[in-house]
Every structure is written in C-alpha cells, then in structure tokens.
Amino acid sequence: DAKTTQPTSMDCAEGRAANLPCNHSTISGNEYVYWYRQIHSQGPQYIIHGLKNNETNEMASLIITEDRKSSTLILPHATLRDTAVYYCIVGSNYQLIWGAGTKLIIKP
Amino acid sequence: GAVVSQHPSRVICKSGTSVKIECRSLDFQATTMFWYRQFPKQSLMLMATSNEGSKATYEQGVEKDKFLINHASLTLSTLTVTSAHPEDSSFYICSAPRDPNYGYTFGSGTRLTVV
Numbered sequence: 001d002a003k004t005t006q007p008t009s010m011d012c013a014e015g016r017a018a019n020l021p022c023n024h025s026t027i028s029g030n031e032y033v034y035w036y037r038q039i040h041s042q043g044p045q046y047i048i049h050g051l052k053n054n055e056t057n058e059m060a061s062l063i064i065t066e067d068r069k070s071s072t073l074i075l076p077h078a079t080l081r082d083t084a085v086y087y088c089i090v091g092s093n094y095q096l097i098w099g100a101g102t103k104l105i106i107k108p
Numbered sequence: 109g110a111v112v113s114q115h116p117s118r119v120i121c122k123s124g125t126s127v128k129i130e131c132r133s134l135d136f137q138a139t140t141m142f143w144y145r146q147f148p149k150q151s152l153m154l155m156a157t158s159n160e161g162s163k164a165t166y167e168q169g170v171e172k173d174k175f176l177i178n179h180a181s182l183t184l185s186t187l188t189v190t191s192a193h194p195e196d197s198s199f200y201i202c203s204a205p206r207d208p209n210y211g212y213t214f215g216s217g218t219r220l221t222v223v
Contacts (some may be wrong), residue, residue: 034211043114043201043214044152087151096212098144098152 003027004088009103018075020102022088025069031092033064035073037084038101044087047073078106111135112204114215121192121222129187129218131202138204141185142212143177146199158185192222 005023012018024033032051036044048055048062050071055062061074075082087101111134121127131141139160144152156177158164164177174196176188189196202215 036214041199041217041219043112043217044203046211046213049211096142096154098154100151 003090003097004099006086006088006099006102008100009105011105011107012075012078014080014106014108015077018073018078018082018104018106020073020075020086020088020104021070022072023070024088024090027068027090028092031090033062033068033071034089034091034096035060035062036087036089037082037104038087039084047086078104080106080108082106112138112202112213112215114202114218116218117216118219119221121220123193123222124191126188126190127192127220129189129200129202129220131185131187131204131215133183133204133213136204136206137182138185139182140205141179142203143175143185143187144201144203146201146217152201156187160185189220192220194222196220197222 003024003026032049034049035047038044048057048060050062050064064071083106085101085103089096113132113134115130119127141158143155145155146152154167155170156164156166158177158179160179160182166172174190179185199217199219201217203212205212
C-alpha cells in the first residue's frame with residue numbers, strides 16, 4: 001500500500017500559487033519525501049525532494065512539517081503547462097511505492 | 109544531465125508475438141533499473157528491478173518468464189514481453205536512480221498495444 005495520502009484532484013487559477021498537500025504519517029526517519037509529476041502519456045518528471053528541511057529549486061518549494069508527517073508542494077506561479085498528476089512518494093534505498101497522486105488542473 | 113532514453117515510444121503487436129523495450133542511460137551509469145507498468149488512469153506499479161550483472165528481482169504476481177529483463181551493461185536494460193496478449197497492453201516505464209538519495213530519472217515510456 002502507498003505510504004502517502006493525497007487529494008484526488010485540485011484546481012488552480014493560472015498565475016496563482018498551487019499548493020498540493022500530502023500526508024505521510026508513517027514515514028520513517030531515513031525516508032525522503034519525493035515529488036514527481038506526470039503529464040499525460042509521458043514518463044514521470046522529478047520535481048523536488050527533501051528529508052526534513054524545507055527545500056526550494058527552480059520548479060517548486062517543498063514544505064515539510066516539523067513532525068514530518070505531512071508536506072506541501074508549492075508551485076509559485078502555476079501555468080497551463082503545470083497541468084499534470086502530481087505524486088508524493090516517501091522512500092529510501094530505491095524503494096518507492098506510488099500512490100494515486102493528485103490531478104492538478106490549471107485553469108486560465 | 110541524467111537522461112534515460114526509452115525506445116520505442118509506441119508499439120503495436122499481434123497476440124503471441126514478443127516485444128522488446130530498451131532503456132539506455134545516456135550520461136550516467138545505471139547499475140539498477142526499475143521497470144513499471146501503468147494501466148489507464150492508474151498509478152505506476154513496480155514490476156521488477158534489474159541489476160547489472162545479476163538476475164532481475166520481480167514483484168509478486170509478475171511472471172518472470174513472460175517479462176524477461178536483461179541488464180547487459182551499465183547503460184542498457186531491456187524488457188521483453190513474450191507471447192504478448194491484449195491484457196499486456198499498457199504503458200511501460202523504466203527508471204534509474206540518479207544517486208542514492210537524489211531521486212530517480214524516468215524514461216519517456218512505451219505504449220504497448222497488443223491486438
């Protein structure tokens with residue numbers, strides 16, 4: 001079973017920040033939180049990952065709660081091309097179990 | 109950097125034939141390759157893990173004689189679907205770790221349709 005829980009779907013207006021939540025209450029101490037996205041009929045694309053500190057890169061920011069039981073992926077200025085299924089995954093040592101993800105729809 | 113090239117992107121084959129899917133790591137050495145299958149509107153399901161120079165490890169319920177995996181070199185892993193049937197029609201994706209804790213690079217996927 002997947003170790004994460006995400007909303008099935010979300011909408012966001014173009015140009016606004018998209019905040020995607022993820023619960024991972026059973027995360028272990030050595031497991032990272034990874035975020036990927038998959039645009040229809042393509043391979044997943046890596047977005048960001050973190051262990052316990054908040055992380056930011058050119059694509060997104062990752063906010064991890066202090067107890068590490070949940071996290072939020074932030075796309076600061078969503079565009080129509082950000083429409084995709086976003087997967088939050090926890091794992092380590094190459095063990096990733098994929099949940100159903102959140103279908104994010106960016107609306108003009 | 110860290111690109112995995114997957115071919116073919118689409119293939120249609122007749123029932124009973126075999127199809128080979130290739131994944132090549134272009135600018136890094138992939139000692140491990142993960143093979144996933146994804147049915148429409150579903151998430152990725154890990155099928156097997158291939159390791160260069162050793163036998164692949166298959167997930168429960170995946171027939172190793174049907175899905176032959178070969179990891180012949182540090183840059184090439186192949187998945188052969190033998191005696192394909194319509195129920196094998198799916199999206200197959202390979203993935204390799206970039207480094208132990210940095211995430212994974214995915215191929216672009218292969219859409220297999222068995223008619």
